[in-house]
Amino acid sequence: MSVIKKAIVSQGSGPLNPSYFCVHSTANPGATAANHVTYWSRNPTIPMAHLVSDWTEAYHTVPYDRLVAHVGNGNSLCEGLEICEATNETDFQRGIQIAAQVVRERLAARGWDTGRLICHDEACRMWGGTDHTDPIPYFTKWGYSWDQFKQLVQGGTDMAITTDEAKQIAAEVWSYQYDPNQPNMYNAVQYEMGGKIWGYDYKKSAPGGNVYNTLVYETQGQLKELKTMVTAQTAAIEALSKSMGADPQQIAKAVQDAVKAKLDALEITVTATDGD
Known part of the structure; x- marks a missing residue:
């Protein structure tokens, strides 16, 4: 059963045929996925991602075949998820689990493995046009790593509960x-x-x-x-x-x-x- 709820707020700015799935974090501690859906629906031309998730739910906000501005020069190559930033460890852990399930679902839908999974920090170094390093600082704050997240998406063990x-x-x-x-x-x-x-x-x-x-x-x-x-x-x-x-x-x-x-x-x- 999918954890993703549909809440389309924008039709993007053109067609998209992605080759990668990119993970971000919002840099907006405490703001929920629903908060972002509401904000994006009122401002449909601002940068956003195809999906947003927090510690309780996830939303599909832009059609997967439509272009959005979320990763600099890599926009035409990436579908993306924004992970909402938690303010406590329990919510962080729950959020990681939900985000991993979202990514797992989307990779499966594309027929991809984690070789197509990147984060904004990697996209910045690969293509430029952005100076963001998320979600690395957010993960590091809670003693977590990008490699751990990729292992979790693959179905490996992880510090899933405190x-x-x-x-x-x-x-x-x-x-x-x-x-x-x-x-x-x-x-x-x-x-x-x-x-x-x-x-x-x-x-x-x-x-x-x-x-x-x-x-x-x-x-x-x-x-x-x-x-x-x-x-x-x-x-x-x-x-x-x-x-x-x-x-x-x-x-x-x-x-x-x-x-x-x-x-x-x-x-x-x-x-x-x-x-x-």
Whole structure:
């Protein structure tokens, strides 16, 4: 499913048959993609790009086969995206993910690979007519690089989420509450595994019917539940992280650390009796 919304604000200034896709950043910190769409719609003759994205959405603003002024002497050679500049790390990370998906979609639509992907800084050095070096200064501000972005577009690993976000995911995984009346991704994975154990009554099946056996079978059942839960949630998180372009190993480690801390804190006492 495309992340790009259509919001054409200009028909450009002539035909375009591009050979490259050029990435920019707006140099307008905090201004959203919607802000730029509104501004460009009121000023359709000013420099703009074919697309603009921020940390929540992306817009297609000029037809892909129409010329716009965005890269100096390379205008006739490039389709382009403006990445809105975030003011915090969380928005920066989200914005990078959305921008990478936009670029990935457009390269695929053209039948191109990242060999056709350039930034404004490279275009400046290749063709001149502009002195801009974006998005390099914006990326550098957040400890990011152009090479990392190209790897992300290719589907490689990247610092897609912050450490705090990984910890939050781990906390949410551990505190998950099962609700049989509300099917969700977790339930789907669980039932696919054939582990319909939540409604199973271990007390009724305990051989001998005494307290000791009941506790043993209850404990075994709880351990099976825990194993199923962890396995299912791990699979769900891995699928989610891959769909976001995140690093599954980073998330998995955060979850592992959280689970280990919980298990280390558990105290289980089983008392055996001869009575029923």
